Amino acid sequence: MKQYITYIRVSTAEQGKSGLGLEAQTRDISLYLEQYSEVPYEIIGEFKDIQSGGDDDRPQLIEALALARKTGAELLVAKLDRLSRKVSFIATIMDDPKVKLRVASMPHADKFSLHIYAALAEQERDFISTRTKAALQAAKARGVKLGGMRDKTMKRNEAAKAKADRFAASVLPLVQKLRDAGETLQAIADALNDAGKQSPRGGQWTATSVKRVIARA
Incomplete structure (x- = not known):
């Protein structure tokens, strides 16, 4: 029987309390299981963090990865950035022979595709940050408070x-x-x-x- 360990994450306590971010991730995971998963399947662990994706020291993620290594179950996340926003961290997980990773929003993506996607997403975030800083500096130079x-x-x-x-x-x-x-x-x-x-x-x-x-x- 196919086994999964699900992991969901939101960045703030407010998102965690509202349930909206978590609800969307749970929906995407359910959609993957219903439409794309092998059957029969079972979920042997469910983990949730309310913490920044830039912080790799997340207790629930650590437990999820440990269980994945122990059981061989596939680690299932809704989106890649819910796992981490760092390419280096994602690459480390994908290089771990004891961890099988599946992303619900990209059901057919292999490790190579996920790595490319993570790199492009990180590059885009860096560009947006640089652009925002440049815009603020330009506004300040014009005398805008x-x-x-x-x-x-x-x-x-x-x-x-x-x-x-x-x-x-x-x-x-x-x-x-x-x-x-x-x-x-x-x-x-x-x-x-x-x-x-x-x-x-x-x-x-x-x-x-x-x-x-x-x-x-």
Whole structure:
């Protein structure tokens, strides 16, 4: 029987509490297992870290790798950057003969493809960082007060949060009523769509957007 060890990670405590980042990763892993995995299969371990991908000293990842080496089960992650943002760390894992790695979002990728992808992703992050620093330096040279820019951004964020809170409060009674009746998040989303109510972004409701409203409340 095919065996897996799943590993998911978010960078901040806020993401961990909301469950949204973790929920998306769990969904992708489930999709891989349903559509691409050999059958029958079993998951012999599930691990979760709330820690930066730049930090390789993650206790749950260390345990997951140890179990993978001991059992020969495949280590399954939703995306490569959930494992690490460092090419060197990913390369070390892929070079470990006792660790089998599978990425749900790239179900057919081999070790070579994963290594190339990791290198390109790291290069892109370095370029974005350099570009951001250059833009800030150019703004400073023009006399722009960077602190003022942050203040304006904070005010916009606060206004957006207040608007989202008001919207959540307006639909919460119906959402809570359906939830208390035992309806699933998707069933609540379907009910809101049938009632002609738009989501916070003006589109169709999904299970995730319903969960966000509940969490915000």
